[in-house]
Amino acid sequence: MCRVTAPSSRERRAGDACPGLQRPFAAADGSIVRLRPAGQPVAVEALITLREVIAAQPDPAIQLTSRGALQLRGLPDPLTPRVHDAIRATGLVPSPTHELVRNVVASPLSGLDGAGRCDVRPVVADLDQAVCADPRLSRLGGRFLFVVDDGRGDVVDLSSDLAFVATGPDRGVVLAGSHDDGWEVSLDGAVDLIVRLAVEFVERAADDESVWHVDDLDDPLTLGGPAYTARPDRIGGMSRAGALPHPLGAVGQHAVVAVPLGLLRPHHVAALARTTDAVRVTPWRSLVVEDGAAALPELEAAGFATHSGSPWHRLHACTGLPGCSRSAVDTRALARDLAPVLPAGRLPVHVSGCERRCGTPSTAYLDVLAPRSTEEALSTIAEQESSWT
Ligand code: SF4
Incomplete structure (x- = not known):
């Protein structure tokens, strides 16, 4: 089945746990902090600061969310003043009182x-x-x-x-x-x-x-x-249902690059720092790199996906194991195995470790729930794709 997600009424009553700097979420692997650019450019200097905040983690990455936000996890619980102040200094939390509603x-x-x-x-x-x-x-x-x-x-x-x-x-x-x-x-x-x-x-x-x-x-x-x-x-006759293909690669003098699994790693940030002063975070785990078209080969060499044929244009996964104890599956490892064999298609593919389906797109998508193997995931994708067309 293709799904269009919305939180159930039960989930709503369970309370608003959306994390922020003023209200981190305590997960099994430490505090989670979400930072909301609110649809506006993010200075690469801010990304460099965030990279430094998580530099000591074994597998550091800034996560991109399906609402175009940035998320850090594995932070100290509670946050130390040093971490709090460093994140605050990025300018990504301009209003402590309204931090959580700048969506x-x-x-x-x-x-x-x-x-x-x-x-x-x-x-x-x-x-x-x-x-x-x-x-x-x-x-x-x-x-x-x-x-x-x-x-x-x-x-x-x-x-x-x-x-x-x-x-x-x-x-x-x-x-x-x-x-x-x-x-x-x-x-x-x-x-x-x-x-x-x-x-x-x-x-x-x-x-x-x-x-x-x-x-x-x-x-x-x-x-x-x-x-x-x-x-x-x-x-203007625009549809309010169904997914549009989103550009990847050169757009005039600018570039749009997908971030595999939405994990912006230190080498990605370093490549951005050599290319531009600011990026825009899309809701599709990609970045608009202002004035970045000429640097596309370098960005691709740094691990960004730069053309629409890339599997990372449509393949995503929730945190899964080992970061999330609710999962029975290492969703990201499975997605990495899936990427080279993922058939071409139009709809996003989302691998979830449990029925919460964190981070799924708001639009229609192919729902791969806790697959036990790459083969099972491919079979699920083929079945759902055929029912959609
Ligand atoms: S979908 Fe389930 S397994 Fe995946 S991150 Fe959310 S709670 Fe964890």
Whole structure:
């Protein structure tokens, strides 16, 4: 079966355990800290600092998440002041009070390749600032997601709570939850509208701890008036279901490179440092390397996947053994064995060690659950691929 994931109501009631610097998650192998770029560039200097924080680990890596965040694990539990201060110094936690709610995913190539309907970078920066400036919005759950799509349709399919989708150079539609219709808005008015909707959500969800997402509300958000003023076709006929192929390799003067298993290792960071000052983290465990096209051979030599034929364009795995005690499988080792024999295909493939299925895409994907062997994984993939086509 192909799945489109959403946390079950039971998972929601189990509490928001999304980790951050102020609230690390204590795992079997130490503290986990997640850092949220909120759809904005990450300085390579920050990655170098994070690399130094984990340098003493036996297999150090910065994890890329399916929401375009960075995650460190195996940290001291509790965090030492030295580790805390070093992470803080990266600038990736600009608001301690709103750290956990800065969950913003934006079209990663917006403003770089001219493919969208507008450049949404100012909207993304303003949205982050506006969310952090409103004390009420610190009560949003850690799984609440803002999406900003520049009209190319690459992130509109993510399971967002509030999404802006550009429909022209100076306008767009704001969508709430899974509803296909929304509010037409100018580019200048988008942030204010999204913040007002987020505040309405916080106030209506205040008395019900089972409500984590807009779709959990009994009735749609309304802003106190007619709820919907735009029709579905106003988002330009874009699909809100199914996966799009994402570019890999050169995009103009820039580059998009996939990070195998979403594990950004010290040699990857070193190659980036020789190439660029900043990267953007995509929700597909890849990086947009600004001005990186000319360095693609070097980036490939450093272990990044640089072309869409690479298995790492669509193959991912959860942490699994040995980092996660819930797993009976070393998911990453299995994925490494699977990579050379993975057949070509369109949908992401995700190997999970247990039914929690951590890190799965928000869009449709092929679900490889606790396979006992590469052969079993291949058989599962073939079966699901044939049922999808
Ligand atoms: S899916 Fe299960 S095994 Fe994999 S990381 Fe999550 S809890 Fe651990």
